[in-house]
Amino acid sequence: MARIQIEIPEQFPFSTDVPLYLSHMNYGGHLDNALLLTVVSETRMRFFQFFGHTEMNVDGVGIIVADAAVQYRSQAFHGEVMEVRMAAVEFSTYGCDLIWCMNEKTSGREVARGKTGIVFFDYAARKVMPTPEKFRANFVD
DSSP: OOOOOOOOOSOOSEEEEEEOOGGGBOTTSSBOHHHHHHHHHHHHHHHHHHTTOBTTBBTTBEEEEEEEEEEEOSOOOTTOEEEEEEEEESOOSSEEEEEEEEEETTTOOEEEEEEEEEEEEETTTTEEEOOOHHHHTTTOO
């Protein structure tokens, strides 16, 4: 069976540290696969704040997660601090991909990498909206 392969960029414009809490762990004593996405969600919120936005207001429109892919690389444990880096790539008319990479901060061990596809959305009108040019300009030459 083919496995997901996610290529990460050489540089990331954003990085943040997220500690792992007991609530992130599963019965095996390591980071739960589903709860890893809560760490990514926290990172995404901080990513948008870094660029002067919120997930509900990126130059007047919100975002919706359209898809997500994860490639697990190693276990992570309670008390470890994850350095999570994020970049926006592959822009389209209505969205882009957020590529991320999560490493244990002290050792640098890669824990996971992934891609979250987002589309821009007008919540009041309940419709997909074009990618804001001002946002795109942060990442595309």
